Amino acid sequence: MTNQYNHHHYIEQSQGLLGSTYYGTFFKEHFHSQAGAWEETCHNFIETPEILNYVYTQNPKELTILEIGLGQGTGYLTLVSKLTSLPIENRPFLQFFSLELFEECLLFAQETEKKIQRSQYSKYSEYSDDSLNYYPEFNSQNFFENKNNKNKNSQNIFISKNTYGHLEVLWGNALETILLLKKKLVQQNINIDFIFHDPFSPSKNPELWTGHWFEQLRSISHSQTRLSTYSCSKVTKKGLSEGGWFYEKKAGLPPKREILLARCSTLQGSTLKK
Numbered sequence: 001m002t003n004q005y006n007h008h009h010y011i012e013q014s015q016g017l018l019g020s021t022y023y024g025t026f027f028k029e030h031f032h033s034q035a036g037a038w039e040e041t042c043h044n045f046i047e048t049p050e051i052l053n054y055v056y057t058q059n060p061k062e063l064t065i066l067e068i069g070l071g072q073g074t075g076y077l078t079l080v081s082k083l084t085s086l087p088i089e090n091r092p093f094l095q096f097f098s099l100e101l102f103e104e105c106l107l108f109a110q111e112t113e114k115k116i117q118r119s120q121y122s123k124y125s126e127y128s129d130d131s132l133n134y135y136p137e138f139n140s141q142n143f144f145e146n147k148n149n150k151n152k153n154s155q156n157i158f159i160s161k162n163t164y165g166h167l168e169v170l171w172g173n174a175l176e177t178i179l180l181l182k183k184k185l186v187q188q189n190i191n192i193d194f195i196f197h198d199p200f201s202p203s204k205n206p207e208l209w210t211g212h213w214f215e216q217l218r219s220i221s222h223s224q225t226r227l228s229t230y231s232c233s234k235v236t237k238k239g240l241s242e243g244g245w246f247y248e249k250k251a252g253l254p255p256k257r258e259i260l261l262a263r264c265s266t267l268q269g270s271t272l273k274k
């Protein structure tokens with residue numbers, strides 16, 4: 001698959017307040033806020049949608065996640081860290097799908113994982129020793145081998161798996177790869193439980209905030225799926241409503257005041273808006 005953005009794109013690591021996040025020169029935006037990559041990811045995508053509580057109370061055999069924008073892999077690595085803080089008997093089989101436009105991000109994700117292995121994230125005490133040995137790791141070798149594969153269907157997919165999970169990155173424009181993912185999910189008869197909606201902002205990345213886009217996400221969800229996103233803008237709310245989602249405001253992590261949590265259906269007495 002040819003990637004129309006590949007020739008224009010370059011990402012450099014930013015310094016200073018933002019620590020180890022990256023800056024996308026094509027979109028002119030950082031991957032994370034000044035709260036920090038790890039903290040923001042944890043707050044927006046794990047604590048706000050209450051993933052651990054869901055795992056404790058529902059005890060699902062499988063947990064299926066879709067992330068929009070792999071970036072530097074923080075979404076996956078933070079979730080894995082949180083899940084491996086649970087007793088082994090409570091850990092679900094993890095199916096993690098991520099849609100990513102830029103091939104470099106696979107290397108960034110691998111780099112992030114290596115930094116963690118070198119204990120650069122040691123302040124995150126919940127990052128247990130076995131985190132990186134339990135769920136699948138980012139090993140981009142398969143992906144780069146696939147790129148030269150004659151089988152065109154697997155060229156833009158990166159898969160890493162083991163007994164405890166399946167990590168899959170679909171490389172290309174999410175507007176196209178979502179269709180591929182949809183087919184896979186239908187074949188396997190599974191829906192997404194949680195969506196980490198983390199593209200760049202609506203002003204920089206508008207095609208991933210439309211009613212049409214959110215409708216696509218709804219079509220691979222079930223009635224209790226939770227979608228969280230850092231954006232609380234009018235465009236986001238409009239897109240969610242048009243795509244059939246109900247949303248509510250939740251506290252953001254400073255400097256962000258509010259974020260959004262959305263579901264496909266309302267619960268009784270719920271304050272969700274449409």
Ligand SMILES: C[S@@+](CC[C@H](N)C(=O)[O-])C[C@H]1O[C@@H](n2cnc3c(N)ncnc32)[C@H](O)[C@@H]1O
Nearest residue numbers: 031069070071072073074075100101173174199
């Ligand atoms: C805010 S960053 C994601 C950060 C990432 N979740 C993390 O925690 O490291 C946004 C990501 O969306 C990706 N992206 C932007 N437009 C896209 C598109 N049309 N299809 C797929 N990915 C896209 C960017 O390349 C970037 O990696």
